[in-house]
Amino acid sequence: MRQIMDGCEASFSELYDRYSTRMHRYFYRMLGQDAHKAEDFTQELFMKIIEKRALYDANRRFSTWLYTVAGNMVKNEYRRLSRHQSPPLLSEGFTEDFSTGYDQQVFEKELASALGQLDEPQRQCFVLRFQEELSLKEIAEIQDCPEGTVKSRLFYTIKKLSSRLRNFSGAVLLA
Amino acid sequence: MNYIPNYKMEPLLPERPFHELRPAEKKLVWNTMGEEEYERQFLFLTKTKKALAGGPVPKAALKGQLMAAFQAQKSKAAHRPNRFVQMLQYRIPAWQAAAAIAALLSFFFLFKQQAFPGMKTEKVYVYLTDTVYKEVSLPAMDSALNAPLGRVNVKPRAAQNTFNGFSDTIAAVDSVNKNTRPNLSPDSLSDQPKPIEPAKKTGKRWRDLWPVLGDGR
Numbered sequence: 001m002r003q004i005m006d007g008c009e010a011s012f013s014e015l016y017d018r019y020s021t022r023m024h025r026y027f028y029r030m031l032g033q034d035a036h037k038a039e040d041f042t043q044e045l046f047m048k049i050i051e052k053r054a055l056y057d058a059n060r061r062f063s064t065w066l067y068t069v070a071g072n073m074v075k076n077e078y079r080r081l082s083r084h085q086s087p088p089l090l091s092e093g094f095t096e097d098f099s100t101g102y103d104q105q106v107f108e109k110e111l112a113s114a115l116g117q118l119d120e121p122q123r124q125c126f127v128l129r130f131q132e133e134l135s136l137k138e139i140a141e142i143q144d145c146p147e148g149t150v151k152s153r154l155f156y157t158i159k160k161l162s163s164r165l166r167n168f169s170g171a172v173l174l175a
Numbered sequence: 176m177n178y179i180p181n182y183k184m185e186p187l188l189p190e191r192p193f194h195e196l197r198p199a200e201k202k203l204v205w206n207t208m209g210e211e212e213y214e215r216q217f218l219f220l221t222k223t224k225k226a227l228a229g230g231p232v233p234k235a236a237l238k239g240q241l242m243a244a245f246q247a248q249k250s251k252a253a254h255r256p257n258r259f260v261q262m263l264q265y266r267i268p269a270w271q272a273a274a275a276i277a278a279l280l281s282f283f284f285l286f287k288q289q290a291f292p293g294m295k296t297e298k299v300y301v302y303l304t305d306t307v308y309k310e311v312s313l314p315a316m317d318s319a320l321n322a323p324l325g326r327v328n329v330k331p332r333a334a335q336n337t338f339n340g341f342s343d344t345i346a347a348v349d350s351v352n353k354n355t356r357p358n359l360s361p362d363s364l365s366d367q368p369k370p371i372e373p374a375k376k377t378g379k380r381w382r383d384l385w386p387v388l389g390d391g392r
Binding site for chain 2: 012017108
């Protein structure tokens with residue numbers, strides 16, 4: 001990131017290759033699985049890195065800083081949508097096939113719907129832990145809360161989602 | 176510092192199968208949700224991780240657009256004038272500049288005329304003190320000290336208020352040497368000066384004054 005701050009193009013290219021897919025999927029999951037919106041947000045996020053790279057604090061981990069910026073963008077989007085309409089729980093773009101079986105597709109659809117009904121901090125916590133595979137400490141830093149709070153949020157989110165998707169227990173889950 | 180979970184205060188996340196848990200963790204599971212519920216949540220999480228692993232990827236064209244934006248930003252930063260030039264080129268609305276100049280002029284006009292509105296002035300005389308130096312000729316310090324004792328000239332009384340070049344001090348030291356060291360030898364005791372006795376009251380003085388007082392009768 002320091003090289004990017006000095007204007008190194010190769011470093012920016014490397015950074016994009018490393019984080020673009022992750023951030024795109026993060027936006028995709030957080031914004032109602034809308035692929036087009038996720039792409040717009042990914043572009044906006046990297047434009048922020050280009051234009052406001054001087055604001056980066058070198059003492060922080062880059063990934064944590066990036067997810068914090070992305071989280072703020074998502075919050076702003078929720079705020080904007082809440083003024084006009086309710087946040088989209090599931091978009092039409094979900095029909096993209098990135099699993100093999102029908103059960104898996106149905107499960108993903110139900111999971112996306114259930115995720116859409118969660119509060120924003122719980123959803124972010126869940127996605128960061130089980131999709132982005134960040135540590136509890138990193139999530140705590142992104143959400144600016146103690147690790148115990150993160151753990152508690154995850155526990156109750158898992159409990160809520162698993163009880164909602166109870167129909168998929170047994171044979172489907174074991175598939 | 177490694178994070179040490181406190182199972183008494185925090186919940187246990189079902190991220191491992193039940194048989195891999197430590198005895199204390201198994202005990203916690205039995206006391207809170209039960210083994211069956213734990214296993215169900217663990218299976219749900221396993222399925223969820225698999226579902227979340229996939230997802231769309233950004234279009235390849237996006238990278239090209241961002242690289243172009245990065246280059247444009249870089250060239251823009253390279254051609255940016257320095258801070259001093261930026262400050263000189265800074266633009267503000269004309270009314271703001273006019274208002275600032277008018278405020279400055281009115282401020283100086285008001286405070287030049289009178290300190291506060293309504294305050295009157297008057298003329299007074301002011302004493303000006305100054306130190307005036309006058310050049311005079313005096314004996315040098317070294318030459319005064321080298322002079323032999325008893326031969327120092329003491330200045331007349333009329334000139335005592337002026338600076339006398341330490342000659343008075345030297346004379347005083349001389350007199351102290353002469354007067355405060357009495358000669359105590361038996362032969363010299365008779366030479367000691369007699370103390371002055373107070374004047375006796377005599378009728379002569381009153382008699383002399385009588386004609387003056389008599390005129391008052």
